Amino acid sequence: MSEILDARGLSCPQPVLMTLEKIKQLGKGELTVRVDTQASRENVSRAVQKQGWTVEEIKEENDEFSLVVKKE
């Protein structure tokens, strides 16, 4: 079960900042980040990839996105 980070409703740069802090805490593993704008989806994807994490999956539901990010 991966951890879930809820960044919905927050504007730039909060979702990125929260995600970076969380993946720093985790070190590796899997994390689901929930956001609700395309801008946040793009920004979070860009930021985690720069940290060596991969975006495994992006689920879209009710105008919201769940990004599953992973590092082995």
Next chain:
Amino acid sequence: MKNIFSTRWGIVCIGGIIGILASMLQYWGNPGNMGICVACFERDIAGAVGLHRASVVQYMRPEIIGFVLGALIAALSMKDFRPRSGSSPIARFVLGAFAMIGALVFLGCPWRAMLRLAGGDGNAIAGLLGLVFGIYVGTRFIKSGFNLGRAEKGYNSLGLIMPLVMVFFLILMLIYPQIPGQEKSGILFYSTQGPGAMHAPLLISLIAGLAVGFIAQRSRFCTMGAFRDLILFKQTHLFSGVIALILGAFVANLFLGQFNPGFMDQPVAQTSQIWNFLGMTLAGLAFALAGGCPGRQLFMSGEGDGDAAIFVFGMIVGAAFSHNFGLASSPAGIGPHGAVATILGLAVCMGIGFTMRKKLV
């Protein structure tokens, strides 16, 4: 679907296009180094509807209308229209007002600061340094937990309020067009001289605004985010866009004979470097705390963000304060109360930064 506009080359191309377009708008009639200036143009709109009565800066700028409507079209066509609001609107209103007050001490928003540099105005350097310093202070607050809280999803009609206000402004302009040599047409005010009297033809301004609004919404172009992301995340994505804007405008200015290097007698500029710096420090801090430069706030308001719309209205009201209370600068120097207002604004923004912090992770 991959959003090509938000790739590295996408943002560089868009920055370049905006720079060239801004230079062209000046060529077509907009004031010097003011092909695009969000703060100045919102100030002119405040004048056009009579919120202030500074006779030289009254014009319903179609670029601003185009920015919002272009962003709306982009958002609707790409399923990116997301009506939302409720993230500390009153704080955003105050930040918008002080952002404008600071910008009008310098005489330009970040967009114009870059265009002034690209046009050879050396006074822009102090303004840009101030902008970066203000954004840096903002990132310190953000790092220590500052945030304005979550927005909530809203009705579709809520997200359409700002675009409809802009449609209404456009209709007013068409019903009450400018009459040469006259200050008033119906309920709208126009300038017969000064920067407010200098403008590209309505249709060109509107189309340019729509184009910029569209591509900027898709690319998330932001002149504040450019420096914020560089400072906060060492990320150069948005930064490469603003560099492209400066270079695009610079090259276009060379071709059009609009590059005039120097500090003295620059168009709509003042030479008090300390206040150029501090004015933009205030603006940069306010933009950083509100999460977007004045252009980005317009684009977000077009995609349904009611909080960004409140910020825009804060800026328009701030412009009215600036000109009604002698806060705005002019080529003669800073306004009689510009210094006090800048210091007060810095204190208020710091207060917002210090007192609105919460840990989210």
